[in-house]
Amino acid sequence: MSNLSPREEASFDAKTDIEEYNNFIKENPDLQAVEFLMVDPNGIMRGKWAPADALKKAFEEGVNFPMSIHGLDIWGREVEETGIHIETGDMDGFCRAVPGTLSLVPWASRSTAQVLLTTFTPEDEPLRYDCRNALARITKALAQRDLYPVVAFEVEFYFLEPNTSGDGLMPTPVGASAGPDRQRMYGLDDLEDYAELFDDIRAAADAQKVPIDTIIKEAAPGQFEVNLKHRCDPLKAADDVIMLRRIVFGSARKHGLQATFMAKPFIDYAGNGMHIHASVLDGEGNNIFDEEKFDDAKEKLGGAIAELIRTMPQGLLMFINSWNGFRRIQPGSYAPTRAVWAENNRSVALRIPASTSKNRRLEHRIAGADANPYIVLCALLQAMLDGLEKLETPPPQITGNAYDDNNAELLPDDMDEALILMQRGDFADRALGPELSRIYKHLKRAEILAFWAEITPLEQSTYL
Template identity: 70%
Template sequence: MSAISGNTGAGTDESISGSGNESLFVSPEHEREYRAFIKEHPDIEAVEFLIVDPNGVMRGKWAPGDALKKAFQEGVNFPMSLHGLDVWGREVEATGLHIETGDKDGYCRATRGTLAIVPWAKRKTAQVLLQTFTPEGEPYMADSRQVLKHKVAEANAKGFFPVVAFELEFYLLDPETDWDDGMPAPVGASAGPDRLRMYGLDDLAEHAELFDMIRDAADAMNLPIDTIIKEAAPGQFEVNLKHRADPLKAADDVILLRRIVMGCARAHGLTATFMAKPFLEYAGNGMHVHTSMLNSDGVNIFGHAEGRPVLESAVAGLLKTMPESLLLFINTWNGFRRITPGSYAPTRAVWAENNRSVALRIPVSNEHNRRIEHRIAGADANPYLVMAAIMQGMIEGITSKAVPPPPIEGSAYEDEGLFLPDDMDDALQLMEKSRFIDRALGPLLAKVYKDLKRAEIMAFWSEITPLERTTYL
């Protein structure tokens, strides 16, 4: 993939100001988008309102079609406590967002550019991604999308314009076939555990109708899908998105792509999962992030000979902040099972040129599209928070002219670089001591996120596993 230049900044995102007349629409751009959509689709029967919580889980509600207009005007009412739910969707009182506040509603407004038809719905249904504002109309800073929007504006004001592309791995599962303890089997697993068929074209052809539906849905939602690849396990695939000169829209792409893949798989009688480590014997699902950085003239500041020290300073900033940020990149208990030696999932905070065993890889590229590939995140992580931490780490490294350790040679699993935490509780303890997380997420979401992770850890600690019972009874 190549980085793009020229169009800088996050100008595709919506304004929250009024249009200067008596219109109830949030902005003239909102009004134009809504009216153009209704003109093309006057027979909308239903709408699905979508909101992303701190775990990156899609939440929301279904409404009749005539409710769509409200999302483009003052907004749809949702409790702001939605952003204080754990991964199971349960209220975590420690966040302070729930009944102790009166469980107040906020206004959730349409995100421009995300209004689209749901291709797998039986009725004519629209969907739109929302973001949360307070009752007073201010961005609600426990909403991860609002946090990243603030970080992008902050970066742009300093003269930094990131260009971003995400890669997502997932499994296709056959819900009619049991693999282990109720877990559906990955498609193709019946051919034998050694039949991994990496980069297999036959596997793509076997599911051609599904992947055609995914591409068509992505086109309808203006998601820039690039390549689709058969990955390193039965039923495992990867979808790569093209670079965007707008980190906010790139993160939106991830949220909507996960929904597309799961919806299209369901329409074909399959289940798709982005779970970080669904099978111990097979590779986990990662979310790799390619990032370059433009200046205000649209020039990649990592390019050419003079850009090399800048790139290395960005690498240094990412390495320094990686251990304390790890719980943003690996946000689930299960995700830490993915971080194992020899698995192409990094275990150490190290970097290298053209080396897939490291946390930060500098891919083969020309001077124009030189970039950093961040290889830590699980495919189920919240892309807004992943991107906020990556941007903050890069910019702090660049502005301080930080110097990284030398790049490694060979396997990172045999290197002596800094080990990353391999346990969710250890990662949380590093995060709780971190001032960087407050700078990356803002004080409200930083507190909420740590409260959620502590509650989730306690939930896992309160379970006695079947293995323990069979061992000690």
């Protein structure tokens, strides 16, 4: 841990350091290959494989990628409405290594490195519709006000038995054959059953500087949750989620299993959520929500809550970014259905966890585990920033079961309605920037149209 204050840490220039490359090559002289990794607006990791001697370029001028990689739909297809594909000449950008993300790939069959990239234009400006650059813009806006967010993610996923039958059906969760009632929430035996797999996950995370905290058995067969340690750097916190997903996928394959972060892979079992804990420090490292430290701490927390609740409906598509994700929003499922908040209550969308005053924070409980963590934090931090400036009074908190409160505003329960609300407001433009907001809306419209174009087997069996 650094002894510097948040203000001093933020003053450092985060440009790629060639020394990171030099030290890595010195430690790994037999390196044979490199995997270049990028994250698109859907939260999907894309990239390419290259020989080891290509790695240095990523730390110098950057590796060439078409900038239109940030305009692909969930299936990896070009969406012409974005206006960033062939009509522009499909120009290349220069994708540079993100400091601190260079590491070995533990599950690779030969000595292979991986590094996360972020996109710059041919004019050497950060590409505004790269989601990581969008989050960097908001982080800088907060730092200019001497505000430094501290965030931590909790991410749920399933381990699955591979389906080798070739029938195209969804694999089943590990342990599901023991019966649907085998939840064993917080069960230690289930962790012990997969101890070697989790040991590999922790080892890979340590090697890649992904700070795993606790691992928990969750509310369905084969479902687990990994909690990441807090970061006073939203960009690194989002990087952690992206790298954690990759670690879980790779480690599961090594053990003959599959993994999924799909928001609602099974009707009968709990969905996969991604919860975010967030507080804000001042330049000296003090939590501005600490009522024992600041007389106005309660007003600041209330202002953040008020704006998070107000923008929740029109920002929902940034938290639930897939057609499938809206299946997770069901009453009684611990996935919130209403724009409400409360202290120490897991039925709400925005929870204030039980804690000491020094550790006062909020927990945002809406996002699906497959959401783009950079875009999630863009929406979360923009709302908090606006709320800290407005300092409005939040609505009264909910008591008891939020699913039973018919007076609170229901969140959209389908992707089309969520997109309509996003288009009617200006919150997405402010959170993502106008360019990424426009592209994101086109990508989500293309996804909706693709699902509308399919007749489901249930419809055919019912109406034929």
